[in-house]
Each structure stands twice: as structure tokens, then as C-alpha cells.
Amino acid sequence: MKIDHLESFYHVVQQGGFSAAAEYLGVSKGLVSRHVRSLETTLNAKLLHRTTRVVNLTEAGQHLYQHAIQIFSLAKEAEQVVQDLTQEASGILRFTAPITLGERVLGDLLPPFWEQCPQVKVETNFTSKAFKIVDGDQDIALRAYDTLPENVVAKSVGQLRNTVVASPDYVQRMGAPHSPIELHQHPCILFKHVERGSHWLFESADTKEIVSVNGPLSVSQYSTARHMALTGFGIANLPYYQVEQDIQQGRLEALLTDTRTYSHDLYILHASHLYLPKKLRLFKELLSEWFTQNRRYLMED
Structure with a gap:
């Protein structure tokens, strides 16, 4: 088995077709096709099911591809070892x-x-x-x-530290919660598609509780929740790195600071x-x- 033939077969599978493999390798499509046919002849096995749009592996091709992954991974590792030692x-x-x-x-x-x-x-x-x-x-x-x-x-x-925040304007208008359970009385900014998006975990010295929060707005990005908190829309539960400067510069206030909360x-x-x-x-x-x-x-x- 010639290694360049195996390499052409490997990249046909990796790139999803003969044309893409040829472009990746910088050779002609015809050369890649000849390499794969020669490999099939050498192994006396059909490796690929070819159609006009899709290339699928046969059972023999699947086994060969798994070994090819290991071979070229080892080759890359060997190259990297030498490069790290010599340059x-x-x-x-x-x-x-x-x-x-x-x-x-x-x-x-x-x-x-x-x-x-x-x-x-x-x-x-x-x-x-x-x-x-x-x-x-x-x-x-x-x-x-x-x-x-x-x-x-x-x-x-470690565990990302979160901070519950609201704008000074919001706190002046609506007041601040003094305990996690009081969040029920406030519009909170929720996260969709996140397990803890509407269930916020709080820990203090001797207690741990999960509070179900509500609000009319669900967002998919921390940046959106931060922006809405800055506008005074409601209360957000955000990673501290997101709001550190806002808190330091007075644009947001940290709430429920005698408890701890985290995200992931x-x-x-x-x-x-x-x-x-x-x-x-x-x-x-x-x-x-x-x-x-x-x-x-x-x-x-």
C-alpha cells in the first residue's frame, strides 16, 4: 500500500468528495481518483460508494478510514515532536x-x-x-x-461566579430584593435554552436554595441580558466578568451580596x-x- 494513495483516500473522506480532496491537496481530481482506484486494486476491496453528489464508505472503507485516522494522527504528532525539538x-x-x-x-x-x-x-x-x-x-x-x-x-x-445585578434607576423605582425569595416580586431577565435560565441557585453560609424566577423577557446571550439590565428593564444574573466594570463604575448595582450564585x-x-x-x-x-x-x-x- 502506497502512503500517498492512502492519503488521497483519507482526504476524500475528510473533505467529503474527490474535488474537495484534490483542492485541499493541491493536485488534480484525476490524480486523486487514480490513487483511490489503485488502493482498491491493491487491497482487492471496494472502499467507496460513488454517486454524483455523495461519497460514502463501504464496510471495508470504514475500517481502513479508522486506521488512516490513526496513521496520519501519529504522523502529525511525530512532525510536531521534531519541530518542537529543532525549531x-x-x-x-x-x-x-x-x-x-x-x-x-x-x-x-x-x-x-x-x-x-x-x-x-x-x-x-x-x-x-x-x-x-x-x-x-x-x-x-x-x-x-x-x-x-x-x-x-x-x-x-473552577465554577464561574455569577452576580445578581440591576441598574440604580431600577433599584430606585422598584426597590431591591433583600433575600432570593423576594425575586418573585421582580421582573427577572431569563435565559432560554439554558438549564438554570429561570432557576437561580443561591448559597449562603448554611443554606442552599433554588429560586424559580419569572419575567417577560428571555434572551440567548449574556450581552443582551446585561444591556437590558443597564436600561433598567429588570434584574439579571450574570457572570461577574460580564459586569465587573459596570459595578465599579456605578452603572449596575450588585444585589443579594450576602449570598453566592454561579452558572457553570x-x-x-x-x-x-x-x-x-x-x-x-x-x-x-x-x-x-x-x-x-x-x-x-x-x-x-
Whole structure:
């Protein structure tokens, strides 16, 4: 079996077709097709069901593809090991995180990162969308989860600290709740598609309670909830990193400060590697260290 034939087959499956594989490899579609036919002849097995629009794996093709994944993964790992030993880390590092948290972290991370990896370009994708890290679209993620995805390496950072807030104007008009149960008397800004969107958990020295809150507005983004709280619409329960400056500058007031509330467990995630590339290893270390130095964004132990 020729490795370049196997590589063409692997990328036909990865890219979803012969034309896309040829474009990815920088060769002609005819060459890719000849490689796959030659591979099928060598193995005496049909590997792909071909139609005008779709390429599907046969049973034999599925088994070969699983082995090809391991082979090219090992090849990439071997290349990375040698590069890390013989030259400066280079290439691209793709980092995804929630928008405000990613922006808060990035400015502190990049100077020490580039001091040690000056040849690495960093691409950010700050969004509420949680990418599948194992698909290779992103190299490292900072994400809050109730249930971790499968097939990733996850380092726990801690529990994201939340803060219940309202604008000074709202507090002047409607008053402030003195206990979590009094939230029933206030319009709260809810989160749709989130388990705790309308059930807020509160902890104090000796009690823990879940309060069901109500309000006419449900949102999908923390930034929307923050904006509506700033306008005096109602009470929001937001990660502290979202509203830290608003509280410090008097645009929002922190409520129920004798209790603690949180949203999710926060993790640093990346795909499993036999050998963790230097650029990924360093970025992960700096992320973890950042939260060690900024514990105010996390629940106290």
C-alpha cells in the first residue's frame, strides 16, 4: 500500500468528495481518483460508494478510514515532536471562548505567549457557540459546561461566579430584593435554552436554595441580558466578568451580596494528543495561570 494513495483516500473522506480532496491537496481530481482506484486494486476491496453528489464508505472503507485516522494522527504528532525539538513553535493556534470572557483574558495572555512563541499566529473565535474540539476546527477552548463533551482533554478552572445585578434607576423605582425569595416580586431577565435560565441557585453560609424566577423577557446571550439590565428593564444574573466594570463604575448595582450564585463549571479543553505541541501546552498553562491570578471571577472554595 502506497502512503500517498492512502492519503488521497483519507482526504476524500475528510473533505467529503474527490474535488474537495484534490483542492485541499493541491493536485488534480484525476490524480486523486487514480490513487483511490489503485488502493482498491491493491487491497482487492471496494472502499467507496460513488454517486454524483455523495461519497460514502463501504464496510471495508470504514475500517481502513479508522486506521488512516490513526496513521496520519501519529504522523502529525511525530512532525510536531521534531519541530518542537529543532525549531521555534510556528503555525496557527485557534482559540475559542465566550465573547466577553475571551476578550478579558486575551490581552493578558498574548504578551507572555508571544515572548516564548513569537512565530505563532493566534486566531480567535469568540462566540457563544461551543465548537466540537475533536473536529479540529479549534485548537483550544475556554468553555462552561454542565456535562463535558466526549473525547476531549478537560482541565477544570473552577465554577464561574455569577452576580445578581440591576441598574440604580431600577433599584430606585422598584426597590431591591433583600433575600432570593423576594425575586418573585421582580421582573427577572431569563435565559432560554439554558438549564438554570429561570432557576437561580443561591448559597449562603448554611443554606442552599433554588429560586424559580419569572419575567417577560428571555434572551440567548449574556450581552443582551446585561444591556437590558443597564436600561433598567429588570434584574439579571450574570457572570461577574460580564459586569465587573459596570459595578465599579456605578452603572449596575450588585444585589443579594450576602449570598453566592454561579452558572457553570469552567474548563480549558483541547483534543487528545499523544504529544502536546509546545504552542498549545504553553497557551494552556497561561490560561490556567490567569485564572489562578484572577480568582475573583470564580466561586470561592
